[in-house]
Amino acid sequence: GAVVSQHPSRVICKSGTSVKIECRSLDFQATTMFWYRQFPKQSLMLMATSNEGSKATYEQGVEKDKFLINHASLTLSTLTVTSAHPEDSSFYICSAIGPVGYTAEAFFGQGTRLTVV
Amino acid sequence: KNQVEQSPQSLIILEGKNCTLQCNYTVSPFSNLRWYKQDTGRGPVSLTIMTFSENTKSNGRYTATLDADTKQSSLHITASQLSDSASYICVVSAGSTNAGKSTFGDGTTLTVKP
Helix, strand or coil: CCCEEEECCEEEECCCCCEEEEEEECCCCCCEEEEEEECCCCCCEEEEEEECCCCCEECCCCCCCCEEEEEEECCEEEEEECCCCHHHCEEEEEEEECCECECCCCEECCCEEEEEC | CCCEEEECCEEEEECCCCEEEEEEECCCCEEEEEEEEECCCCCCEEEEEEECCCCEEEECCEEEEEECCCCEEEEEECCCCHHHCEEEEEEEEECCCCCCCEEECCCEEEEEEC
16 A cells, blocks of 8 residues: 655654654655644644645644645655744644545554654 | 544453444535544554445454445444554545545544453
């Protein structure tokens, strides 16, 4: 099946620094990628939707200047948490879907555990 | 408003037993319904995906059913194993082609005990 690779799986950073998380589709062209945040014992919360070559669409309440999303190619999207604070500590997950005609399935990355100290 | 409700919230069963998880939804227009298994600290892994015309789909010991009339789905796990302990998430997509416009259920946390 299709594979989505997310990197890094864990990251610890100091408060005030920025962290970049990568999401790659390894064997298909991901026309759309999604970024989620998940708190312990809660379901995934959609943060933003990104289409290759265009600006990301952010969900209500998500600060676009804090969570920078770049989808520069059909196989790579990045999420940068800028000026991270301890409250940004969370589990971040990406998913990707292929072009029209490809399976309707959405494939998830392994997730990234971000800890801001 | 599109909603997906899962029950029970949590479930504890003994190894070897069967169990059934429920998912009710109000998503419209319906595109597909997916069940995912999420281990703690990991991303969700797909178990099944069903479209409107499918009413059952199996993946090993996992069997999902879909009743599009009543907007209900179930995930049946047969002969449970300790490794089945995880969160099971029901996701319903709306629209015609965008599988990502999805509504997530809160999940059912399954614990399988020896």
